[in-house]
Amino acid sequence: MANWFVNEGLSIFVILVWLGINAFLFEHFYIVYLDKKFYYTRELTGDALSWARASAACLNFNCLLILLPVCRNLLSFLRGSCQCFSRNVTRQLDRNLTFHKLVAYMIALHTAIHTIAHLFNLERFMDGQLDNHDTIQYTLSQIGNIEGQAYLNPIRSNDTNPTVIAFTTIAGLTGVVITLALILIITSSMEVIRRSYFEVFWYIHHLFVIFFIGLVFHGAGRIVRGQTNLNASDPDLCAKNFKTWGQNTSCPVPEFAGNPPMTWKWVVGPMFLYVCERLVRFWRSMQKVVITKVVTHPSKTIELQMKKKGWKMEVGQYVFLQCPSISQFEWHPFTLTSAPEEDYFSVHIRIVGDWTQKLFTAYGGDKTDFQEAWKMPKMAVDGPFGTASEDVFRYDAVMLVGAGIGVTPFASILKSVWYRYSNNVTEPKLKRIYFYWVCRETNAFEWFADLLRSLEAQMAEKGNADFLSYNIYLTKWDDNEAAHFALTHDEKKDPITGLEKKTLYGRPNWENEFKTIGSNHTNTKVGVFLCGPEALAKTLSKQCNSSSDANPLGVQFIFNKENF
Template sequence: MGNWIINHGFTAVMMTVWMGINIFLFVWFYFFYDLGDQFFYTRHLLGSGLAWARAPAAVLNFNCLLILLPICRNLLSLLRGSFVSCSRTMRKQLDKNLSFHKLVAYMIALMTAVHMIAHLLNVEWYNNSRLGDYDDLSTALSNLEDTNETTYLNPIRKTDIDPQQIPTYIVFTTIAGITGVIITLALILIITSSMEVIRRSYFEVFWYTHHLFIIFFAGLVFHGAGRIVRSQSNINAHNCTLCKDRIADWGKIPECPIPQFAGGFPQTWMYVIGPMVIYLCERLVRFIRYMQRVQYRKIVMHPSKVLELQLVKNGFKMEVGQYVFLNCPAISQLEWHPFTMTCAPEEDFLSVHIRSAGDWTDKLIDIMQKLPEGAQGPKMGVDGPFGTASEDVFDYDVSMLVGAGIGVTPFASILKSIWYKFKDSDPKLHTRKIYFYWLCRETHAFEWFADLLQMQEKEMEERGMGDFLTYKLFLTGWDESHARYVNTNYDKDTDVVTGLKQKTHYGRPNWDKEFEQVRKENPKSVVGTFLCGPVALANVLAKKCAKYSDVDPRKTKFYFNKENF
């Protein structure tokens, strides 16, 4: 239990607080509408459907306030910088922004479903009351005349069209009905296009459909303007407990005047206006960055269809492991794609390595391959840099860096920065040991990164710091001919795949063995484990960090960090 608390305790507290607020809002507003005297007559028409419709609406307002904030990357980077002097635990929460964004989205979807179903039933009950299917009180309430829109309770009026068509008519002709349909359709498209299979295989569909959130929020702001749900406004003059059984005396005796009703004031806009303004500022900053000039310093095609772009942008500053969003108008005016930078903060340019992984990257690589030698590429917009978990790599005594395939890119930045720090004898380097693991399916994937590792290997040996960086490369896929070639050349001083003195391992790492070794070599240390790779590997490493950590301050602790885009 103690091991789990080290890595997940604060997250559990934050989730408990968030869920607690959701439950409180639901319960509070449920009983507010289910017990409030001003809703006595409304409940007589709708029953518990009133509370079941309004309680989810309160939860929706709260979560719609939150949904945009985790994707305001500039805001998060600003907060991350402000938390530099705070605990790493707080900064780790900011790195889980997308997970929280998804969680809030699921809550919005659930509450929307409950709210929608309850209101569809309410429309049916309103209509049945209008038709006189229930008791005399329901009929009397539905027949109240519309005097300056202060008297009626049932929104389905006598002047409406044929009763058999009224429920559908109300849904598609009222402000609440039309906006409700629009909001629901937009939400369905947003959520379904956000599934992992769509995001990975058809990113453009996800990208464009996700921007339906603009329609969603616009509909949300106007949804309550219809004021369909009404409460009694003259409750002090007309006591419903006394008058509900004296329908014939309404308006004839002083103690039972005709009940009057009013719709509730729309409140959703008050919840979402702040986040919407913040998001608009976010988009303005992105537009300004897009308009800034970007020049190409170098364009390099590496093996395995990996494109390296070295770009120059005035005033650009970064930290290790950060990422940028790139936009190429020649491919798409609207699409922005995230890429981790492979340069170091000490360099005067920014670089990214882009693997062929979809239509956008394939088109970009194709354009770059057709350029004449030394020519400038197409216009490129750069938004960023944005902070990630890898920024904290030098805040730990010991760091374990785990990259899978092209997921090695943030660690290229880190390893380059280490080289510069040793070159300049930087006294601020807190980290005393780094373990680097790289998992690849094919040998060609190692080629573009091997030069950097060779440089690091040579530099560490010349400075007598050979023990500072321990790296292990794992080839997870190979054929028989490759295996025979490796066996034939195994006695060579350097690895036949990478040219490094450290030999390539075949198969997947034994993570229990690796963590046990790190713990044994670094007693009493705080170890940061950083991953840029698939979710399955993240789950394994998170469990290992919990398994091999100890709450005893005299023993080793492992903190898990994962890159999230």
């Protein structure tokens, strides 16, 4: 339990607080609409009124939160400001997209409750107009027919239906629009669509602008109404005498007024922050970017080296790239593979989709002749933004685990380590790096092997060969490759990477790896950093929990995952 709490305790606490606030708001506003002020409204709608308003309160709260996790500049600023706090506080910022999704699911849940409750309300409002003349529902529905008298029932005629009301009132029309927008946003965010049709996800996700505009105006019609003359016409005394309302001074006709719209008060702050976020990102994206070098690597990978005035970065950060000649609107995230010490910044992009294929062609990746830099298409860069990898140098020892192209953030880290050792700039905190790279194809190793060879030689020259321990795993090979590996197994250097340490075949035995590292670093917090698939993340997360010492002063494995 203690081991699990180290990695997940604060995150679970945050989620419980969030759920608790949702539960409190729902219960509080459910009870508020059981108040005497809404006695006559409930006579028309029943308990559906409380359900609709309680869910609306939760919607307001979650719509306040939904934009904050995607304000990337704000998160980067907070990450930089939180260095004086514990690593656990900073790590919560790395789970911004997970929290964003949870809030979206909560919005979907309360939207469903709110919509269903109001459908019942519309039906009952309609029934009130069509009811027998001797019922209180019919009597309440006729209030407002006299000039200057405020209505209670928003359906003012029996010659209509709920569908017409839904599309001819502010509340109904905006409700339909924001519900449809929400359905499209959530369905297009499914993993299969996001990975296979990223452009569809990207464009549809921007319907959130329509969603928030509709949300702000949704309550402007003031359909939910409460009684304003409770002192003059007490429902407890006058409800049973509804037939004689206005005929004596003790029970005058009830007067009603609509509740003022409240949603804008909840969302105006986050909307302002998000607009500022977009303005900052727009300003940065308009700054000139110079492509200094394009390198085509094996395994369908292209490297872009760029320069930008005033550029500053930290290890492991990422940027968004836009190529206007390919698309004026699409921005795609890529991890920086350069180090802060270099006078340029770079990204390695694997060609796996339509946009990356067009980028590959646009920058001459399919050509063998020299390309003039000034002839290349313009590139817009937004960032850099902070990630979990920034915390690498805050640990005494770290495990870096990359899968395939997921090795890119660690290229930045290892390059930075190389430069620090080259310039005799030692890192007082970090004493040991354990690097694991799991890949399916041999070609994928080639572009990264040069860096590892340089770092390996540098550490040996400095007499600190134990500083970096790396293990490269190949998970897929054919018969010809297997025969070649067998023949060259006894050679001094690995036949695939050219490194002193040989490539391993298969997958790592994580239990053994964690045991070995734990025995080497007793009484130490070991940072575990992953850039890879969710299945591997679950495996490493569980292993961190099970391998950490029950004694808080013993070895503790702290799990961190890249998310963008």
